[in-house]
Amino acid sequence: MNIIEVTELSKNFKQLVAVDKVSFQVDEGEIFGFLGPNGAGKTTTINMLCTLLTPTGGRATVNGYDIVKQRSEVRRSIGLVFQDPTLDEYLTAEQNLRFHAYAYNVPKELREKRISELLELVELSDRRKNKVRTFSGGMKRRLELARGLLHSPKVLFLDEPTLGLDPQTRRHIWDYILTLRQQKNLTIFLTTHYMDEAENCDRITIIDQGKIIALDTPDKLKDALGGDVVTLKAKDNNAAAIELKERYDLSAVTQNGLLTFSIPQGEKFLPKLMGGFQSPLLSISIRRPTLDDVFLKLTGRAIRDEEAGAKDQMKEIMARERRHRK
Amino acid sequence: MEDVFRGIWVVAYRELLRFIQERSRIFSSFAMPLLFLVIFGAGFNRIIGTMAPGIDFIKFMYPGIIAMTVLTNSVMSGLSVVWDREFGFLKEILVAPLGRSGIVLGKAAGNATVSVMQGIIMLVLAPILGVSLTPLLVIELIPMLIVISISLSGLGVLIASRMRSQQGFHIIVQLIIFPLIFLSGVFFPVNNVPAWLGFISKINPLTYGVDAIRQLFLGGEIIYSGGAMAQSNYAIGVTVFGHTMTVLEDMLIVIIFGAVLLSIAAWSFSKQE
Numbered sequence: 001m002n003i004i005e006v007t008e009l010s011k012n013f014k015q016l017v018a019v020d021k022v023s024f025q026v027d028e029g030e031i032f033g034f035l036g037p038n039g040a041g042k043t044t045t046i047n048m049l050c051t052l053l054t055p056t057g058g059r060a061t062v063n064g065y066d067i068v069k070q071r072s073e074v075r076r077s078i079g080l081v082f083q084d085p086t087l088d089e090y091l092t093a094e095q096n097l098r099f100h101a102y103a104y105n106v107p108k109e110l111r112e113k114r115i116s117e118l119l120e121l122v123e124l125s126d127r128r129k130n131k132v133r134t135f136s137g138g139m140k141r142r143l144e145l146a147r148g149l150l151h152s153p154k155v156l157f158l159d160e161p162t163l164g165l166d167p168q169t170r171r172h173i174w175d176y177i178l179t180l181r182q183q184k185n186l187t188i189f190l191t192t193h194y195m196d197e198a199e200n201c202d203r204i205t206i207i208d209q210g211k212i213i214a215l216d217t218p219d220k221l222k223d224a225l226g227g228d229v230v231t232l233k234a235k236d237n238n239a240a241a242i243e244l245k246e247r248y249d250l251s252a253v254t255q256n257g258l259l260t261f262s263i264p265q266g267e268k269f270l271p272k273l274m275g276g277f278q279s280p281l282l283s284i285s286i287r288r289p290t291l292d293d294v295f296l297k298l299t300g301r302a303i304r305d306e307e308a309g310a311k312d313q314m315k316e317i318m319a320r321e322r323r324h325r326k
Numbered sequence: 327m328e329d330v331f332r333g334i335w336v337v338a339y340r341e342l343l344r345f346i347q348e349r350s351r352i353f354s355s356f357a358m359p360l361l362f363l364v365i366f367g368a369g370f371n372r373i374i375g376t377m378a379p380g381i382d383f384i385k386f387m388y389p390g391i392i393a394m395t396v397l398t399n400s401v402m403s404g405l406s407v408v409w410d411r412e413f414g415f416l417k418e419i420l421v422a423p424l425g426r427s428g429i430v431l432g433k434a435a436g437n438a439t440v441s442v443m444q445g446i447i448m449l450v451l452a453p454i455l456g457v458s459l460t461p462l463l464v465i466e467l468i469p470m471l472i473v474i475s476i477s478l479s480g481l482g483v484l485i486a487s488r489m490r491s492q493q494g495f496h497i498i499v500q501l502i503i504f505p506l507i508f509l510s511g512v513f514f515p516v517n518n519v520p521a522w523l524g525f526i527s528k529i530n531p532l533t534y535g536v537d538a539i540r541q542l543f544l545g546g547e548i549i550y551s552g553g554a555m556a557q558s559n560y561a562i563g564v565t566v567f568g569h570t571m572t573v574l575e576d577m578l579i580v581i582i583f584g585a586v587l588l589s590i591a592a593w594s595f596s597k598q599e
Contacts, residue, residue, distance in 0.1 A: 050421055072329055075423040086414040102336045103422040
């Protein structure tokens with residue numbers, strides 16, 4: 001059964017098309033990843049699926065319920081962990097969870113038991129009586145994860161669940177996610193722009209500028225690139241690119257002063273290349289492809305460039321806000 | 327419908343939880359009315375005598391100050407909505423299976439409980455000011471405070487429903503709250519004033535809240551029947567088209583005003599994305 005079904009879902013903000021007719025299905029018990037640079041439409045899609053935004057076109061169901069017509073039923077079926085914290089910092093961990101249990105009408109006889117269990121799971125039992133204000137970023141995220149599970153949802157939405165956390169905490173959060181999938185047959189829908197995290201997903205959707213540009217398992221996406229990734233730097237990159245095209249029919253992409261192309265069985269190709277290549281080479285490397293390469297291949301840009309761009313945008317926005325306040 | 331009721335109680339429950347944990351709020355909302363009472367009381371005590379002979383200004387102003395405490399607290403209740411939006415908690419509330427109108431009413435209900443407590447705290451001053459309190463008066467006062475505070479919470483939540491920053495909210499609230507207080511008859515009777523001022527005062531719903539509480543304290547019966555102070559009290563009660571408002575009429579106006587505000591607030595709240 002498809003626990004999430006999305007058909008030509010769109011969202012426009014005035015002229016801006018944030019999500020452009022996306023369609024996909026998520027199987028029950030699957031970890032489904034939404035991968036893309038900031039501003040690609042990941043959060044907008046999640047917000048529509050969890051009923052916080054009304055779509056401007058298309059339709060979608062979660063756990064069989066329509067996201068526009070049956071909001072209440074959808075809300076009961078899902079748990080959420082947002083990008084930014086949504087805890088009441090002036091209440092204790094326990095009070096935050098209890099509020100959630102009341103809001104979702106968790107039966108009285110299950111309430112306290114489940115709160116204790118989940119605090120145990122995210123290793124916050126000893127801090128249950130502490131105000132959330134005193135928690136670190138990682139602890140808050142863990143508490144939110146526990147809260148998202150309190151009403152036993154069918155689907156857990158995680159919007160950048162590890163954003164801004166240190167590598168150790170990220171690893172931890174992922175351990176919980178993988179445990180949960182095993183224990184509860186929970187469907188997990190997550191967005192991320194970390195390539196290494198996307199590797200943990202059963203299937204990945206790559207989204208760029210509001211459109212889905214690829215959807216498959218991480219391995220198949222990488223295999224579709226056609227083998228290993230060779231990165232080289234030549235004295236004259238343009239000349240080298242032309243030579244690669246003419247002699248080996250390889251189309252290389254230029255990225256930060258490096259030429260990148262894919263080739264099956266790269267380790268056998270390299271000696272051949274070095275034997276007869278005319279353009280002087282400065283450096284050369286070979287590696288297994290990553291999802292970053294998939295993104296680069298599909299869009300001609302690296303996700304990391306986009307991130308730098310997003311940071312500049314952020315600075316711009318903040319500067320504008322400051323001007324407004326004055 | 328069940329979602330709406332659960333929304334009311336869950337949101338109200340949290341408002342109270344938060345209030346109990348921020349004890350300083352109890353005293354801060356107490357400070358301004360007290361300041362007004364002391365300063366205006368000292369400054370105007372002589373002047374009021376000419377407007378309403380036989381009435382002690384402090385006794386005249388004190389019921390109004392209680393109404394003012396409730397007003398300030400109620401309108402400021404919107405701040406918690408803005409605060410929740412800024413710190414993300416509003417998202418947790420909005421995505422829960424709770425009716426939007428329940429969220430708005432829950433804020434109002436939680437706030438009404440807090441306001442009533444603060445109104446009651448103001449009663450501590452009564453013996454010091456020489457105002458006599460009876461148990462009956464206190465019992466009658468409570469529903470009045472509840473009605474006034476729920477109605478005016480509607481105003482607070484309405485302003486907050488579209489506000490993104492606390493600073494912005496404070497600016498708008500200051501702009502609204504001071505005219506509401508000064509033109510509500512807290513500091514002077516609204517009958518013996520220039521026509522334009524009287525007109526504005528009479529479209530101010532707080533005027534009726536103040537009037538109801540004042541009638542409760544100063545004794546409604548002496549306003550209509552020919553008591554010893556009938557002459558002076560007649561000038562104090564609010565008259566609309568020559569009709570002197572009774573406590574129930576006053577309350578009815580506050581309720582209608584509140585129902586309209588809360589409906590708009592719930593509508594505005596459900597429209598936001």
